[in-house]
Amino acid sequence: SSPFLAKRIVAAAEVSRSNRVLEIGPGTGVFTREVLHSMKHDARFAAVEKNADFARHLRGQFPGVEILEGCATGLPAHLRDLNWTGTDCVVSGLPWAAMPSTLQDSLLSAIHEALEPGGVFATFAYFGPHLLRPGRQFRKRLHTIFPDVRKTAVEPRNLPPAFVYVARKAPPANRDNR
Numbered sequence: 001s002s003p004f005l006a007k008r009i010v011a012a013a014e015v016s017r018s019n020r021v022l023e024i025g026p027g028t029g030v031f032t033r034e035v036l037h038s039m040k041h042d043a044r045f046a047a048v049e050k051n052a053d054f055a056r057h058l059r060g061q062f063p064g065v066e067i068l069e070g071c072a073t074g075l076p077a078h079l080r081d082l083n084w085t086g087t088d089c090v091v092s093g094l095p096w097a098a099m100p101s102t103l104q105d106s107l108l109s110a111i112h113e114a115l116e117p118g119g120v121f122a123t124f125a126y127f128g129p130h131l132l133r134p135g136r137q138f139r140k141r142l143h144t145i146f147p148d149v150r151k152t153a154v155e156p157r158n159l160p161p162a163f164v165y166v167a168r169k170a171p172p173a174n175r176d177n178r
Contacts, residue, residue, distance in 0.1 A: 003030065010038045011038075015043075017088075018039065020087045046067075048068045085116075117172040121168075149165060
């Protein structure tokens, strides 16, 4: 992913307004770097990385960032490890369309559960392949789990061009029904 896509995904996730930011699958840290550049000085940031080699690399590259090693399907346990009740936003560069549907379901459910009411989940898809069956199925899953899903404009400077899905968890229910 390019720095241009990183800027777009971090802006879409509203990282600059968030108190707790979670990244799923940071890989080599392209989005991590932009999150650190964009987040509030007093915000907390953690990343969940399944690949041990990537996790080790990230710890060396970003000292002070809480890198949790493991699968994001275990987000409730990861949040407990962080002493977080939830997160304001989740940023992810995972290859969703390449995953089995059962893993997509597990991960999206875990992300939805981890988000505070009104929280934002931002991930990207490559323009073009998103029209193929796996891309359409992922988009359908997003719409099934999140009540509000939008797409950003395509980032043409990313190769291949990509756009960001922005999914928002329902805001807190209004208890004043007068």
